[in-house]
Amino acid sequence: MLLKNTSILVVDDDVDVLTAMHMLLKSQVKEVETEKNPNNLISILQKKKFDLVILDMNFNSVVNTGNEGIYWLNKIKEVDKDIFVILITAYGDMDLAIKSLKNGASDFLVKPWKNEKLIESISEILKQRKSHGSKKWNPQVGGLKLLGESEVMKDVFFKINKIAPTDANILILGENGTGKDLIAKAIHDNSLRKNKPFIKVDVGALTSTLFESELFGHKKGAFTDAREDRIGRFEEADGGTLFLDEIGNISLQQQAKLLTVLQNRLVTPLGSNNPKPIDIRLICATNIGLEALADEANFRKDLIYRINTVEIIIPPLRDRDKDIELLAKHFVEVYAEKYLKSNVSAGASFFKKLRTYHFPGNVRELQYALERAVIMSDNDTLNDSDLVFSPIEKHKKVSDSSDLKLDTIEKNAILKVIEKNNGNISKSAKELGITRTALYRRLNKYGL
Template sequence: MLLKNASILVVDDDKDVLTAIRILLKSLVKDIVVEQYPDNILPLLKRQTFDLVILDMNFNSVVNTGNEGIYWLNKIKSANKDVNVILITAFGDMDLAIRSLKEGASDFLVKPWQNNKLIQSIEEVIALKKSKKAKKWMPQVDGVKLLGESEPMERVFFKIEKIAPTDANVLILGENGTGKDLIAKAIHDNSIRKNKPFVKVDVGALTASLFESELFGYKKGAFTDARTDRIGRFEAANGGSLFLDEIGNISLQQQARLLTALQNRCVTPLGSNEEVTVDIRLICATNVSLEHLADETKFRKDLIYRINTVEVVIPPLRDRGKDITLLAKHFIELYSEKYFKPNITANDNFFKKLITYRFPGNVRELQYALERAVIMVENDTLCEEDLVFSPIEKYSKKTEVDTLKLETVEKNTILKVIEKHNGNISKSAKELGITRSALYRRLDKYGL
C-alpha cells in the first residue's frame, strides 16, 4: 500500500480532529505525528522528515479568515519546498482554499470530510511525490491524452485534475505556441460541463465594433447588416465553457463591458433592452505576463480578480526536457501516416539537434519543423540535415528576458554553445572550457 512507508504531520487546534485522524491513519502509515499548536511546525520539520503535512486553515476561534493556513503553508514551503501540504477548510472557505492551490498546497479537504476521500487524497499526493514511475492521471482532449512527462507538465496536469471538476474561472498563461488552447479544452473535457458547448473566441482579434455583437449577440435591425437575430458567444456557451483567448489584448472599454457581463451573469444583445441570463464556466488565456496585467493603465484590476480564480502557467518547450523527444516521436508518427510514409524513423543525431534547440516558437514550431522534415526526407530515416528550423522565429523582434540566476545563465550558455556547434559535445565542451564528462553532468542536471 502507498501509505505504509509514509510519515505524516497533522496540525489542527481541535483535539477531536487530531484524535480522529490519528485513529484513522495509525494502522495505515509508518508514522503519524499530531500537533495542536502551529508555532511548533518548523521545529518539528527540522527534527523529522515528513512526506506530508495536513494543515488546518484556522487556529483562532475569533478570526476565521483562513489566512493563518496560508501563512503557515508559506512557512512550510520556505522551510522545505518538497514537503506536500493538504489544507483542511470549512465549506465557507472554498475561495481561500482555491487560493491555497496557487500558493503551493497539493490539495484541500472540506470539513467534515469522508474518511475514504481523505485517504484517497493522501495516497494521490504521496504517489505524485514518491513514485515517478507510477502511472499518472493525464488530461484528455476529445478522448486523446495530452503528452507530457516532464516535471513542469506534471504540475500542470495535477492542477488541471484539481480545478477541472470545479466551476472556478481559470486564467491560462504562457508564451505563444505552448498549447494554451489545448489546456483550455482539457479543462472543459474533464469537467462536469464536458457534454455542453465549448465556445472559443479570439477576443484579441475583435475590433471595437465587433466585440459586443460577437460576444453578446444582436437583434434584427440593430445595425445596417443585422438582417436576422443572432445569439452571441456567451449565449452559445450557455451551460458549458467560454474560452476567451488573448484576453490581455482587449481595450479598457471592452474590459468594462466584459466585466459587467461576468458580474451579472447576463448579457444584453445589441438592439434589445432585455437581459439574457447565461450560465458559463469562464476560461481565459494570454501570452502577456501577470506583471503586464497588473498595470492598471492597461488592464482593469477588478477584471483580473474576476477571471483569475486559479491561474495555470504553461511552461515553454525549452523547459520541458524529455517532452521534446516525446512530442517529436508523436509528430513524426502523425505526419508519417498523413503523408503515406509509414516507415519513417529518426537517428540519434536528429534528436540531439532537436533537444539542443531553444524553440522560441514552442510546440507549434516543433510541430511545423517535423511536418516539413517528414515531407522533405528522401529516405526512411530522418537525420540532422533534415531538421530545418523556421527563420520566422530567428528574426523575430521579440526578446527573451532571462533571469540573472546563476543556474539559468549557465543553462542558457550551454544551450547556445551546443546549438552553435550543431549538437557536437566535444566542440561545445572545448569552447565552454570544461571536459566532455563535466558537460554531460550539466546536461543531466538541467534535464537537457
C-alpha cells in the same frame, strides 16, 4: 443512492453559509451537521464519523497563520486521513486552495457556489470511492493528448487534475505556441461540464462593435449589417465552458463590458433591453505576463481578479528539455501516418539537432518543423539535414549579437517582418504569431 447514505459536516464562521448549506443538503444526504467555530472541529470528529467535511479556508480564529484552512485541513487529516474534505474559498484565496489540495483536500468550491455543481461534486467524489475502493479523487488529463515528463509540466498536469472538476475561473498564461488552447480544452474535458459546449473566441482580434455582437449577440436591425437575430458566444456556451483567447489584448472599454457580464451573470444582446441569465465556466488565456496585466493603464485589476481564480503558467519549450524528444516522436508518428509514410522514424542526428535548438516558437514551431521534415524526406530515417526551422523565428537566434536586450530583439524582429511584407500589418501580425491589435501596441511601444 450514494448521497442518501452520506454524513456531512459543514464548518464555516458565516452563519448564512451554514444555513444555506444545511437547507441544500438536508434533503440530499443522510445527515448534515454545521459548526461555526473551527476550534470544536477535532472534538466533533473524534466523537462522530463523517464521510465528508466542507471546510471554509478563512476564520476569525486564534490560529494566526493567515491560512487557517490549511491548518484545519491538516488537523482533520490527523484524526481521519481518509476523510474527504471540500474547501470553500473566495477568489482571492486560490493559492491557498492549491496548496491545500496538495495537502490532501479532495476539491474546492468558489463562493458563491452553484448548488447543482456542489451536489455533482460530492456525488463524483463518492462515486470514485465506490468504483476504485479508494477515497482519492484524481482525475486524469484527457480529451486532447497532452504530453510531458518534465517537472514543470507535471506541475501543470497536477493543477489541471485538481481544478478541472471545479467551476473556478482559469487564467492560462504562456508564450505563443505553448499550447494554451489544448490546456483549456483539457480542463473542459475533465470538468463536470464536459458534455456541454466548449466555445472558443479570439477576443484580441475583435473590434469594439464585433466584440459585443460576437460575445453578447444582437437583435435584427441593431446595426447596419444585423439582418437577423444572433445569439452570442456567452449564450452558446451556456451550461458549458467559454474560452476567451488573447484576453490581454482587449481595450479598457471592452474590459468594462466583459466585467459587467461576469459580475451580473447576465447578457443583453445589442438592440435588446432584455438581459438573459448565463451559466458558464470561464477560461481565459494570454501571452502577456501577469505583472504586465496588472498595469491598470492597460488592464483593469478588478477584471483580473474576476477571471483569475486560478492561474496556470505554461512553460516555454526551452524549459522542458525532457519533453522535446517525447513530443518529437509523437509528431513524427502523427505525420508519418497522415502522409502515408508509416516506416518513417527519427535518427540520432535528428534528435541531437533538436536538443541544441532553443524553439522560440515553442511546441507550435516544433510541430510545423516535424511536419515539414516528414513531407520532404525521401528516406525512412530522418536525419539532421531534414530538420529545417522556420525563418519566421530565426530573428530570435541572436547568440552572436552584441545587444541581447529582449526589447531590442523584439523591435528588430518587428521591423524585419514588416519590411518583408511591404508594410502590410495583417500579414506581419500573422507571421509574428500575434493579433493586429497586439502588433499595433508594440509599434506604439517602440515608436515605430
